[in-house]
Amino acid sequence: MTPEDRFPGPETPHSGPRHHQDLDVLPYGSYYEPSEPPAGYGYDETYSGYGGAHYLEQHWHAPAHHGAHPGGHDATVQLGTLHRTGHEQPVHEPTGHEQPPHEPTGHEPTGHEQPPMAAATGDDPPTIELGPPLTEQPVNFPYPQPEPGEAPGPLYVIGDVHGYLDELLAALRQASLIDADGHWAAGRSRVWFLGDFTDRGPDGIGVIELVMQLAAEAAAAGGYCRALMGNHELLFLGAAKYGDEPVQSTAGTASFLAAWRLNGGQQHDLDRLESHHISWLSRLPAMALEDGHLLLHSDTTAYLEYGESIAEVNDAVHNLLADEGADEWWDCFRRFTKRFAFRGENGPDAVHELLGAYGGYRVVHGHSPIPYLTGAVHADDGAPPHVPGPYIYADELAVAMDGGVTMEGRLLIARLPVN
Template identity: 70%
Template sequence: MTPEDRFPGPELPQSGPHPQQDLDVLPYGSYFEPNPPSEYQNSPGEQSAGGPDATYSGYGGARYLEQHWPVSGHPIGQGPAYASFLAAERGGNQGQAPAQDDPPTIELGPPITEENPYATPYQPPPADPGPIGPLYVVGDVHGYLDELLAALHQQGLVDGEGHWSAGRSRVWFLGDFTDRGPDGIGVINLVMQLAAEAAAAGGYCRALMGNHELLFLGAHRYGDEPVQSTAGTASFRAAWLLNGGQQHDLERLEGHHISWLSRLPAIALEDGHLLLHSDTTAYLEFGDSIDEVNDAVHDLLADEGADEWWDAFRRFTKRFAFRGDGGPMAAGELLGTYGGHRVVHGHSPIPYLTGEANSDSGERPYVPGPYIYADELAVAMDGGVTMEGRLLVARLPVD
């Protein structure tokens, strides 16, 4: 069976333009690349860190982004990607920095009440719901609501009206609901709705926290407040705008969205699959067990300040740990610590992992389905919807 047979994928709707660069960057114009641990580096005589087989560099690294989206002068940047974003937001005034009198935050929404549509009680699950259903994962959505609905419907997870239709099936979203695409809040609303409907049917729909959830919440909470980054002083709002932040999402953010997003876990284990958002070993810096990692992230979001939030965002923005010669060792370290036999992640688009993103053909990236790599220890699920690839929904295990 070919990948196309297993993940046939209809021509998904195009709900909006794809104007943003696809890999995350920090405010001074360079994608944050970690220094690889010595045990993961290439040994003498092997390909240098700039080659396509390197674990921490290559396609989409700092040099590539700086060539295509140069940033100089203002810490927010003056590159074409940022200028086009401002043009779309301001009706053509390219290159202008956000007005200083434009407040970067909004008031917290009301507490969850009976008027909150997602607090509406659903019928409890049946007393004898039957055997547990299959497990599905959903890659990065980034605000492309129409594409998400089409992909879920294709897999039989929702009906034609966008309501849960999968019984006791289990679904995990791998994070990054907002930014770059046209309707991030609509995506969050849908996932919250499906979580309630799935629970009523005896299944569940759950989600992980991605680096863009940290960025979105940080832009709301801290706005233009300076934070200390490795490149100098930055702010959450600057980074959020540079990475595709949509002002209309921030304006529609309400209290129940914030409460739900803030409680998302960072890591989970299902049927031997270690579910992560980011393809990084930075999770090891937060704890030696899944509970420790999730508790550490939740405690940070509840109590710590802007610099600590920024540091967490920076760590979860790392990528490419499972690519190259050191990839199987890095994936194995995570699996040995947290359990499972295979890592499943989003964050890094498959066209960058395979090298197709460096093609000069001008054609849409070819993404037949999830990408299995690192000696089959890792599965990538970000199909590159923001670069006109695919929004992937897959049943696990994938072969």
């Protein structure tokens, strides 16, 4: 029996067809991280062992020191205890006194780890215990501004949405982040979307407008709702700006519009794209650091190619979108479409490289659907992939948040611990 069998969640809307193409592709095929492995890393396109990989445990009642917002609505996911058949292992909880992660020592599989393709062979992956959400009514908007020295509100991250507006609204209500009318109901909470609002799903512009609305309402409530730029934002904006103009890719001539259509671009989204959408999307940061969590869209080390600090990376991407040409824009999209840098036995080394440059003790990302990370993409009976929640892997240094909503998975919202 799965956690969902014991504690079923709300009815999940099904607002549109799921496309068969789930991983992003360039015009010449799937694009992984990286095409030619650099010296010192053992990247490949196979599943090669997941150090400390498991799902995040569900907690509905968060301790007060985690900064619960008024009303105590904590239908959230936090780092918890690893549950496996035959043994348990505590997950590191931040104490507020951590130093940056030490240099990796080279994790080797111990024999107790979940086999990479276990879910495809019938064994249950490590799972989490889910509990029922709290039922109290949310406190009414608006909320007072925080007092000087007051603890920050709880921190939430939201995985790839890809145009599935109804699924996003249902997940936000379930987490008590919005009310029944779709307005901010989370007080001083801090919310980060990890990018990829459009493409594949039926209403990408609706998703963008909802996030823009929540950003304004959250600010008035003393919290905030922010978002990262994903590779699909780069692709969508590029399709709008450059259309069929040829760009020089590493594999030949391509165009933004052709690549956008290949990756699930919806013409009605492009038709509804307005100048205020473009302005808002163009200013999204590429990365952020919150409570010791390095927030990224893509599970790639390509961010290191754009700067030695978070500010440098964000400025470089913004300057590129403002001043550079189509080829440079395309190259940025290509780099941020890379994936799987944190997978396999050398994944912790890649995470440490990013944390060493930008700070934090853990990476949280979207982009790569969890079923691809766990090897549970295709079930023999044709059932949707099993995604109990966010997935922690790479020696517990990385948290994956793309639940595979485009492939009948889940749209994930997680509450992260406060450092």
